Amino acid sequence: xxxxxxxxxxxxxxxxxxxxxxxxxxxxxxxxxxxxxxxxxxxxxxxxxxxxxxxxxxxxxxxxxxxxxxxxxxxxxxxxxxxxxxxxxxxxxxxxxxxxxxxxxxxxxxxxxxxxxxxxxxxxxxxxxxxxxxxxxxxxxxxxxxxxxxxxxxxxxxxxxxxxxxxxxxxxxxxxxxx
Numbered sequence: 001x002x003x004x005x006x007x008x009x010x011x012x013x014x015x016x017x018x019x020x021x022x023x024x025x026x027x028x029x030x031x032x033x034x035x036x037x038x039x040x041x042x043x044x045x046x047x048x049x050x051x052x053x054x055x056x057x058x059x060x061x062x063x064x065x066x067x068x069x070x071x072x073x074x075x076x077x078x079x080x081x082x083x084x085x086x087x088x089x090x091x092x093x094x095x096x097x098x099x100x101x102x103x104x105x106x107x108x109x110x111x112x113x114x115x116x117x118x119x120x121x122x123x124x125x126x127x128x129x130x131x132x133x134x135x136x137x138x139x140x141x142x143x144x145x146x147x148x149x150x151x152x153x154x155x156x157x158x159x160x161x162x163x164x165x166x167x168x169x170x171x172x173x174x175x176x177x178x179x
Contacts, residue, residue, distance in 0.1 A: 016113075017111050017112065017113055018033055018034075018035075018111070018112045018115075019033070019034040019035065019109065019110075019111060019112075020032060020033055020034055020109070020110050020111070020112045020134075020136075020143070021033075021034050021037060021040070021092070021106055021108075021109055021110075022106070022107040022108050022109075022110055022136065022141070023077075023090070023092065023103045023104075023105065023106050023107065024103065024104050024105050024107055025077045025078050025081060025083050025086055025088075025103050025104050026078065026083050026084050026086045026104065028081070028083060029107060029139070029141055030081075030141060030142055030143075030144050031110075031112060031134055031136065031141045031142070031143045031144065032092065032143070032144040032146060033143075033146065034109065035095070036094055036095055036096060036146035037092050037093070037094060037095060037146075038093045038094060038095040039092075039093040040090060040091070040092055040093070040106060041090070041091045041093065042089060042090060042091075043088060043089055043090065043091055043102070044089075046065060046067070046091055047067060048065050048066050048067035048068070049065070049066045050063050050064070050065050050066075050074075051063065051064045051065075051066065051071075053158075053161075053162055054161075054162055055161040055162060057157050057158060057160075057161045058150075058154055058157065058158065059076075059079050060075050060076045060079035060080045061073050061074065061075055061076075061150070061154075061158060062074070062076070065091075065100055067093070070098070071098060072093060072094075072098050072099055072100040073098055073099055073100070073150060073155075073158060074091075074100050074101075074102060075099055075100070075101045075102065075149045075150060076088070076102050077101050077102050077103045077104075078102075080101070080129070080149060081129065086104050087104065088102035088103055088104055089104060089105060090102070090103050090104065090105055090106055091103075094146050094149070095146075096146055096147065097146060097147055097149070097150060097155075098150075098155075099146075099149045099150050101149055110136050112134045112136065112143070113134075114134055114135060115131065115132045115133075115134055115143060116132050116133045116134065116135075117132055117133075118130055118132055118133065119133075128145065128148045128151060129142075129144065129145060129148040129149075130142045130143055130144060130145055130148065131143045131144070131145045
């Protein structure tokens, strides 16, 4: 009797896996794709130049930070998610948008195996905030949409009220480096 060829069998858990960062704001935990994060920094060691917005049009965005010849709108995580005031100590600099998100801390890096659709009870702006829900360590956690921190409309509003500010911040840094 011959044994079946097990090399062609699918692994027991063939679901797609995704590396994620688990972050917290106040007592609330969230998940975000690790691939969407360019850099994680402490607020103390962020470096670069911080520019206050002349005309803040969104409560959650009051500053721009310029780092490595790129400028990012700084989004307050607690303001974005409508959570109690917190003391952010960490900045998530996103890869796919000109956004840096202030969060309280990174809890861990993990592997997400399941992404569940949002329940229909999520009806408002939170449908933009989240990609779905996942389960990690027996806890159900929302999975943040990196493009949901600032929508295309919010980016347009920020640019209209502060024309050229992102480009100005990056240009100013390059000019300082030449001197």
